[in-house]
Amino acid sequence: MAAPERRPAASPFARVEAGTALIDLADIPDPGAKSVIIGEGLARADVVICRHDGELRAYHNACPHGGTPLETFDGRFLDAENPQVLVCSTHGARFRAADGYCLKGPCQGLALRPIPVRIEGGKVIAA
Numbered sequence: 372m373a374a375p376e377r378r379p380a381a382s383p384f385a386r387v388e389a390g391t392a393l394i395d396l397a398d399i400p401d402p403g404a405k406s407v408i409i410g411e412g413l414a415r416a417d418v419v420i421c422r423h424d425g426e427l428r429a430y431h432n433a434c435p436h437g438g439t440p441l442e443t444f445d446g447r448f449l450d451a452e453n454p455q456v457l458v459c460s461t462h463g464a465r466f467r468a469a470d471g472y473c474l475k476g477p478c479q480g481l482a483l484r485p486i487p488v489r490i491e492g493g494k495v496i497a498a
C-alpha cells in the first residue's frame with residue numbers, strides 16, 4: 372500500500388485577507404479541527420481551524436519547526452487523548468489549541484501563526 376501523499380508546505384508569503392470565508396462552522400466538529408487551502412501559488416495559504424467548547428481558533432497550518440503542514444493524514448490534528456492540543460506529525464511537537472503555543476517538541480516556546488476569525492452567517496470568516 373502506498374504511503375499517503377502529504378500536502379506541500381504553504382508559501383511563507385501567504386496571507387489571509389480579512390473577510391475571507393474559510394469554512395462552514397457546521398463542518399468543524401466540537402472538539403475538532405479542519406484545514407482549508409486559500410489562494411494559489413505564492414498567495415496559497417493553508418489554514419487549520421480548531422474548535423473546542425464552542426471556541427474557535429485559526430492558525431497557518433505550518434509548523435514553526437520545519438514549516439510542514441501539521442497533519443500527515445487529512446483532518447488528524449488533535450492529540451487523541453487531549454483534544455485541546457494540536458500535534459505536528461512530522462516530529463511530534465505539541466501546540467496548545469487555545470493560543471498555538473508549542474508546549475513540547477523541537478520548537479518548544481515558539482507558536483503557530485494565528486489568524487483572527489469571527490463567525491458570520493454560519494461561516495468562519497478571517498477577521
Ligand code: FES
Nearest residue numbers: 434436437459462
Ligand atoms: S516539523 Fe513539526 S515538529 Fe518538526
